[in-house]
Amino acid sequence: MTVTMHMPRIGLGTWCLLGEQATDVVTQAIELGYRHIDTAPRYDNEAAVGAGIIQSGVKRSELFLTTKIWHDQLSPVAMERSAATSLENLQMDYVDLLLIHWPSTDSNWNMAASLEALVKIQQQGWAKHIGVANFTVPLLQQAWGIVGEQLAVNQVEYHISLQQKAVLGFTQSHNMMLTAYCPLARGDLSQFPVLQTIADKYGVTAHQVALAWLLQQDQVAVIPKASSCEHLHNNLQAAQLQLDAHDVALINALPKNIRTIHPDFSPAWDV
Ligand SMILES: NC(=O)c1ccc[n+]([C@@H]2O[C@H](COP(=O)([O-])OP(=O)(O)OC[C@H]3O[C@@H](n4cnc5c(N)ncnc54)[C@H](OP(=O)(O)O)[C@@H]3O)[C@@H](O)[C@H]2O)c1
Incomplete structure (x- = not known):
């Protein structure tokens, strides 16, 4: 049986935030x-993210928290251990979403x-919803054949310069x-001047335009990482921006082949 998922469409990414900074940024966010x-x-x-959540004083039930399991921990025993360790570090009884972080590279x-x-x-009861990350269409088809509609999410690289x-x-x-x-796209949007042109039209920033382009697509959520108050605030405000069809077409026409995350354990990406 599946449970309806209420995942806020803007989340905070925390990769590269460590220790006290991670705690403070999470609380501030x-x-x-x-x-x-x-x-x-x-x-x-x-541990730092969990501490930031606790420090915020906001009720756990009002938050949507995602964690993952690394691709070398995908035996059933290792997965259970990974999830238990995550909960312990987070100081939580459950996460809202638990993802397989990458498909395994092991041919067996x-x-x-x-x-x-x-x-x-x-x-x-350790995860309200489950899903995957970095799964291509053939992998998704295989996964769907195994667990079907319990598969709630695929988390993948997606931005104004990468086709998905x-x-x-x-x-x-x-x-x-x-x-x-x-x-x-990891922060540097200066190579796409059209974003600034669109941003000037609405009195917003190029980064907000990039997020709004994603948020205007059905069933897409975004998890920008930010560490300054200004960036955190701006990213949240991107949900208020409505791009017109002309702007969307301009962004659709940008090159869409820039992948920033491509480790040697990546699957064969869809084209
Ligand atoms: N599943 C996976 O395999 C996977 C892989 C990669 C990432 N992720 C998740 O996705 C999250 C986001 O990806 P990411 O952190 O790689 O890159 P990102 O969110 O595309 O970009 C982060 C960069 O953009 C800057 N930035 C944020 N808001 C801005 C704004 N409003 N104006 C100007 N610059 C701004 C940040 O600077 P400041 O920090 O200075 O604000 C930071 O340098 C990660 O943190 C992680 O949670 C998942």
């Missing part, structure tokens, strides 16, 4: 109105065993959310 936070064991900041990987272990973790038509087509047609990571 929640004070500004963020209700969705993304972390992972790999970011080495779960038993995806069914990993996904069934994820479902078991969900059933024991195939993955988005799959997630939209299967009622899944696509969470766009690196939604600001």
Whole structure:
């Protein structure tokens, strides 16, 4: 049985935020109105992120918290251990979303065993929803064949300069959310002057335009990382910006082949 997921469409990415800074940024973000936070064991900041949530004083039930399981921990035993350690570090009883961070590179990987272990973790109440990250369409098709509609999310790199038509087509047609990571293409948008032209028209920033372009697409959420109050605030405000069809077409016409995250354990990406 699936449970309806209420994932706020703007979340805070926390990769590269560590220690006290991570705690303070998370608290500040929640004070500004963020209700969705993304972390992972790999970011080495779960304890700091959890502390930031607790420090905010906002009720746990009002927040949507995502963590993940690294790709070398995908045996059922290791997955359960990873999830338990995450909860301990976060000082939480559950997360809202638990993702397989990357597909395994092991040619003998038993995806069914990993996904069934994820479902078991969900059933024991440690995760309200489950999903994957960095899954291509063939991997999504395989995963859907195993757990079907329990698969709530695919988190992938997606921004104004990277095409994700195939993955988005799959997630939209299967009622899944696509969470766009690196939604600001890691921050430097200066090579796309058209964004500034559009931003000037609305009196906003190029970064807000980049986020609004994503948010105007059905079943897409964004998790920009920011560390200054100004950036945190601006990113949250991007939800108020409505781009017109002409602006959307200008952004659609930008080159869409710039992938910033491509480790040697990546799957063969969709084109
Ligand atoms: N599942 C995965 O495999 C995966 C992979 C990568 C990332 N992620 C998740 O996605 C999140 C976001 O991706 P990311 O952190 O790589 O990149 P990003 O969110 O695209 O970009 C972050 C950069 O943009 C800057 N920035 C943020 N808001 C801004 C604004 N309004 N104006 C100007 N600059 C701004 C930040 O600077 P300041 O810090 O100075 O504000 C930072 O340098 C990660 O933090 C992580 O949670 C997941």
